[in-house]
Amino acid sequence: MIKLCTPDELDKMRVVGRMMADLLNACCEQCRPGVTTGEIDAFCRAYLCTLGDGTAASGSLGYMGYPASLCVSVNEEVIHGIPGARVLQRGDIVSLDVCGSYHGYFGDNTRTVAVGGAETLTPDVRRLLRVTRQCLEEAVRAIRPGIHLSDVSHLIEKIATAGGCTVVREYTGHGVGHRLHEDPPVPNYGKPGRGPILHEGMTLAIEPMINLGKAAIRTLPDGWTVVSRDGLPTAHFEYTVAVLRDRAEILTPWFERDPWSADWMA
Secondary structure, rough: OOOOOOOOHHHHHHHHHHHHHHHHHHHHOOOOOOOEHHHHHHHHHHHHHHOOOOOOEEEEEOOOHHOOOOEEEEEEEEEEEOOOOEEEOOEEEEEEEEEEOOOOOOEEEEEEEOOHHHHHHOOOHHHHHHHHHHHHHHHHHHHHOOOOOOHHHHHHHHHHHHOOOOOOOOEOOOEEEEEEOHHHHHHHOOOOOOEEEEOOOOOEEEEEEEOOOOOOOOOOOOOEEEEEEOOOOOEEEEEEEEEEEOOEEEEOOOOOOOOOOOOOOO
C-alpha cells in the first residue's frame, strides 16, 4: 500500500532528510587517495552520533544482516559494497549510499564522487557520472501529481540510453517514510503511462543506477556486493523526494550547486 504523508509528517521527513544529506556530504569528503573504505564507515558511525539529539541511526547497519553503516561501492561495484580494507586510489569513482532514521522517519541518498577530483577521470567515466546525475535531476524535475510513476522511469531510461549508457534493471528506487523500503518500487526503465499515479504526499527514493558498459550484473560471493558483469564502471545518484502540489521537493539536499544548473561535472 502506498502511504501519503501529512504536512506534519513531511516536516519530520525534511528533518531526517537534511541530516542524511549532511552525513552523505561529510562522508564524500573522506573519499581521498589512501583512505580505506572501512575508515569511511568508521567516520560515518561517529558522525551519526553527532546528529540531532544523538538518536539518529543507520538504516544500513543490521538491515537483513548488512554489516556496515553505509554502502561504499567502488568503480565496477554497482551497489551494496561492504566497507573494509580496500584503499581508494586516485581516479577511482566511489558511490556512497547513506540512509538513516530519526524519530521514526527515514531518509535515503547517494552520490558518486571522483577520488582526486573530476580531472582524474577518463572522458567516458566523466560522461557516465554526468549522464547518471542528469537522469536523477531530470526525473525529479518531471515529478508532479497526476502523472504515472512509469513516466519518471521511462525518462530515466531515455536519458541513460541517449547518453550511451545502460540501466541496471534488477534494483530500483522505492517509497520511503516510516520504513526504509516502502511501496511503490521505482524502476529506472519502462514504458510511460503505466503503474501508480503520483499524488501529493508521496515520498520516494529516486535512484538511477547506470552502467558505462552492458546492463548485466552479478553478486559477489559476500552475498551483498553487486558488480557490473563486464567489469566496467557504474554510477549511482539518489534523492529522497516528496510529491507536492505542483512539483517535487528534494528532502535530501546534498547537491553542491543549484541542481538544475548545467555546470556540474562539466
